[in-house]
Amino acid sequence: MHIADGIIPAGICAAADAVAMGGVYLGGRRIDAEEIPKMGVMAAALFTVSLIHFPIAGTSIHLGLFGLAGILLGLRSFPVVFITLLFQSLIFQHGGLVSVGLNSINMGLGALLGWVIWKMKPLHMVPRAFLAGFAGIILPAVLMALEFRLAEYGKGIFYLLSVYLPVAAIEGVITAGATGFLIKAKPELLGEK
Amino acid sequence: MKHDFLDIHSDIDSPLRRLDARIKFLALFGAIFIIVSENRGVLGGFLFYLVFTLILLSLSHIPVKFYIKRCLIATPFIIMAAAFLPLSYLIGPEAKELSAASVIATNGIGETAISVIFKAYLAVLLLTLLTSVSRFHELLWALRKLKFPKIIGIVSSLMYRHIFILTDELHKTKRARESRTPGKLVTGKWKTYGNQAAVIFLRSWERAERVSAAMQSRGFTGDFPEGAGEKIHFFDVIFIFSVIILFLVVRLRDFFV
Numbered sequence: 001m002h003i004a005d006g007i008i009p010a011g012i013c014a015a016a017d018a019v020a021m022g023g024v025y026l027g028g029r030r031i032d033a034e035e036i037p038k039m040g041v042m043a044a045a046l047f048t049v050s051l052i053h054f055p056i057a058g059t060s061i062h063l064g065l066f067g068l069a070g071i072l073l074g075l076r077s078f079p080v081v082f083i084t085l086l087f088q089s090l091i092f093q094h095g096g097l098v099s100v101g102l103n104s105i106n107m108g109l110g111a112l113l114g115w116v117i118w119k120m121k122p123l124h125m126v127p128r129a130f131l132a133g134f135a136g137i138i139l140p141a142v143l144m145a146l147e148f149r150l151a152e153y154g155k156g157i158f159y160l161l162s163v164y165l166p167v168a169a170i171e172g173v174i175t176a177g178a179t180g181f182l183i184k185a186k187p188e189l190l191g192e193k
Numbered sequence: 194m195k196h197d198f199l200d201i202h203s204d205i206d207s208p209l210r211r212l213d214a215r216i217k218f219l220a221l222f223g224a225i226f227i228i229v230s231e232n233r234g235v236l237g238g239f240l241f242y243l244v245f246t247l248i249l250l251s252l253s254h255i256p257v258k259f260y261i262k263r264c265l266i267a268t269p270f271i272i273m274a275a276a277f278l279p280l281s282y283l284i285g286p287e288a289k290e291l292s293a294a295s296v297i298a299t300n301g302i303g304e305t306a307i308s309v310i311f312k313a314y315l316a317v318l319l320l321t322l323l324t325s326v327s328r329f330h331e332l333l334w335a336l337r338k339l340k341f342p343k344i345i346g347i348v349s350s351l352m353y354r355h356i357f358i359l360t361d362e363l364h365k366t367k368r369a370r371e372s373r374t375p376g377k378l379v380t381g382k383w384k385t386y387g388n389q390a391a392v393i394f395l396r397s398w399e400r401a402e403r404v405s406a407a408m409q410s411r412g413f414t415g416d417f418p419e420g421a422g423e424k425i426h427f428f429d430v431i432f433i434f435s436v437i438i439l440f441l442v443v444r445l446r447d448f449f450v
């Protein structure tokens with residue numbers, strides 16, 4: 001999911017970096033001073049949960065929880081995702097430094113879609129949370145496939161999406177579980193009374 | 194505390210370690226960008242990029258084993274991305290229209306895949322170098338000084354401070370789960386992982402509320418006071434110009450030859 005440097009042409013990466021900076025600006029606009037420490041701690045939490053690895057089909061994958069980030073942080077999730085990915089790039093070389101904008105757009109939009117789905121109140125809480133978690137993975141995967149296509153990959157790259165379907169489903173279940181836990185323990189965190 | 198993934202070698206003294214963090218960030222970001230901007234499928238410049246990169250690595254005094262380890266971590270992602278390039282033609286509709294081998298051969302897909310591998314490994318090496326010869330708080334300071342959006346600098350600083358605490362929290366929740374249910378989880382696996390993530394978020398939020406209240410009581414208005422800052426020295430200027438010019442000359446070699 002994290003695109004390394006060198007895979008997508010530099011021009012596209014540079015444009016994505018500029019767009020991501022715009023996204024960070026918009027996501028951080030009119031921010032209250034009291035929100036800033038919360039964003040910092042939640043960014044650290046997002047980074048930390050991404051360290052949870054679990055075994056699946058002989059390999060291990062780590063949590064992204066971009067849908068959950070969207071549910072918890074709303075519009076502020078975009079800058080938080082950008083900063084988390086910048087850290088992951090600098091500390092673990094998960095994703096490139098030049099392509100950090102591209103990765104932020106993919107995963108930040110996944111988080112924002114998760115937030116939009118969570119706001120669809122007529123739906124029951126469980127499917128909403130599941131769909132938010134699912135969208136938080138599948139939208140970045142779709143965007144990544146489109147970007148790979150721009151980088152002259154063949155149309156077969158879209159078959160890659162099928163690999164992400166089970167991962168997105170697992171994230172959906174985990175997001176629904178986490179949301180269910182939070183709604184019992186601290187409903188105000190999710191904007192629910 | 195178990196979080197030695199941060200600042201592992203940043204205390205090793207070296208000529209690169211002593212450079213200004215802003216200069217290191219700009220020079221190495223510039224070098225990575227130049228390598229990434231290399232024309233796809235053109236392999237001529239990579240030997241020079243590799244030599245320059247190895248010279249920089251040797252100036253860092255960081256054990257070679259560390260760079261190899263970082264490259265090995267990135268290897269599955271890099272190889273997969275490169276392998277998907279021809280594979281995406283072999284499994285895609287293009288294979289039905291023409292022979293897949295001819296599609297790959299005529300479009301120079303093989304060379305492009307090799308250039309992707311070179312670019313990605315060089316970028317990993319340079320990025321590892323950047324974070325190994327700089328303390329993390331210096332890099333954050335550099336981002337602030339380089340006029341990245343204010344929110345990035347402030348939130349990053351707070352995030353850096355709390356990563357250590359929350360990583361410990363993660364280990365605590367993991368140990369608690371393992372003590373309750375030793376071995377592999379069989380039933381309720383995903384719910385357990387969901388609960389573990391929720392506990393991290395919940396404790397983080399409670400901590401965030403306390404931190405927010407404490408910061409506001411000390412008069413926090415959305416920005417940190419600026420430190421005295423450091424001056425850029427002559428050697429910093431020499432370093433950034435040397436790196437950028439050397440990499441740029443290779444990149445623009447067609448204009449010179």
